[in-house]
Amino acid sequence: xxxxxxxxxxxxxxxxxxxxxxxxxxxxxxxxxxxxxxxxxxxxxxxxxxxxxxxxxxxxxxxxxxxxxxxxxxxxxxxxxxxxxxxxxxxxxxxxxxxxxxxxxxxxxxxxxxxxxxxxxxxxxxxxxxxxxxxxxxxxxxxxxxxxxxxxxxxxxxxxxxxxxxxxxxxxxxxxxxxxxxxxxxxxxxxxxxxxxxxxxxxxxxxxxxxxxxxxxxxxxxxxxxxxx
Numbered sequence: 001x002x003x004x005x006x007x008x009x010x011x012x013x014x015x016x017x018x019x020x021x022x023x024x025x026x027x028x029x030x031x032x033x034x035x036x037x038x039x040x041x042x043x044x045x046x047x048x049x050x051x052x053x054x055x056x057x058x059x060x061x062x063x064x065x066x067x068x069x070x071x072x073x074x075x076x077x078x079x080x081x082x083x084x085x086x087x088x089x090x091x092x093x094x095x096x097x098x099x100x101x102x103x104x105x106x107x108x109x110x111x112x113x114x115x116x117x118x119x120x121x122x123x124x125x126x127x128x129x130x131x132x133x134x135x136x137x138x139x140x141x142x143x144x145x146x147x148x149x150x151x152x153x154x155x156x157x158x159x160x161x162x163x164x165x166x167x168x169x170x171x172x173x174x175x176x177x178x179x180x181x182x183x184x185x186x187x188x189x190x191x192x193x194x195x196x197x198x199x200x201x202x203x204x205x206x207x208x209x210x211x212x213x214x215x216x217x218x219x220x221x222x223x224x225x226x227x228x229x
Contacts, residue, residue, distance in 0.1 A: 005186035008217070009138030009154035015044050016150060029053070033070055034100045038093040040069040040153040046211050047221055051134050051182040052076045054207050054223050061129030064088070064172065066165065068113060069153065071098030073134070078107035085111035086128070088121060091149035118161065119168050131169050132180040135162060137187030159191050166199040166226060178225060180206075185220035201226040 042048035052073045059081035068087035078085045098113035114121040140155040204225045212218045
């Protein structure tokens with residue numbers, strides 16, 4: 001295991017936990033958003049901004065976001081012409097945060113937020129034109145335990161959640177549906193490819209960009225498509 005991702009994730013987690021000046025609102029993509037305690041903040045890293053502008057939203061179609069956090073991407077999807085938007089998160093605080101931003105930006109007629117462990121809140125027959133997850137790509141030691149809901153935003157020990165995602169997500173796609181993953185150069189690309197191979201999926205890179213979140217770190221952020229072989 002390369003410890004780079006775990007160190008980066010640990011640093012971000014500490015910033016979330018120790019930032020005494022954390023505000024209840026933030027501005028991103030020319031919009032103002034609510035931010036609750038215990039929810040991943042898009043202000044500490046550019047991933048939400050990048051992926052929310054890169055995604056191919058299915059105009060007139062159904063969009064599903066896994067791990068919605070504050071709800072930025074789901075709201076943007078609803079504002080970008082999606083007929084329906086479903087936002088899922090394992091964190092109850094994130095679900096409430098997403099609901100507040102859905103209401104704040106007046107897209108409640110086409111967007112909903114559900115408390116869900118991956119796809120558990122969905123009925124088996126629900127299908128989407130795009131299923132997207134900005135994943136918790138920071139690889140943690142095998143014996144690491146996510147002690148809080150916020151830990152799940154950063155760490156996936158053994159890549160168990162990635163494995164479940166690769167195996168379960170295709171059942172929720174329409175015939176021409178697309179499975180998209182927000183990832184990074186500090187994630188374990190080899191393990192991801194192995195997991196996808198087990199699920200009969202290939203990994204395509206749709207777009208990348210290098211950013212330096214701090215003076216000592218340069219990361220490559222990647223929008224991936226997982227497609228049937």
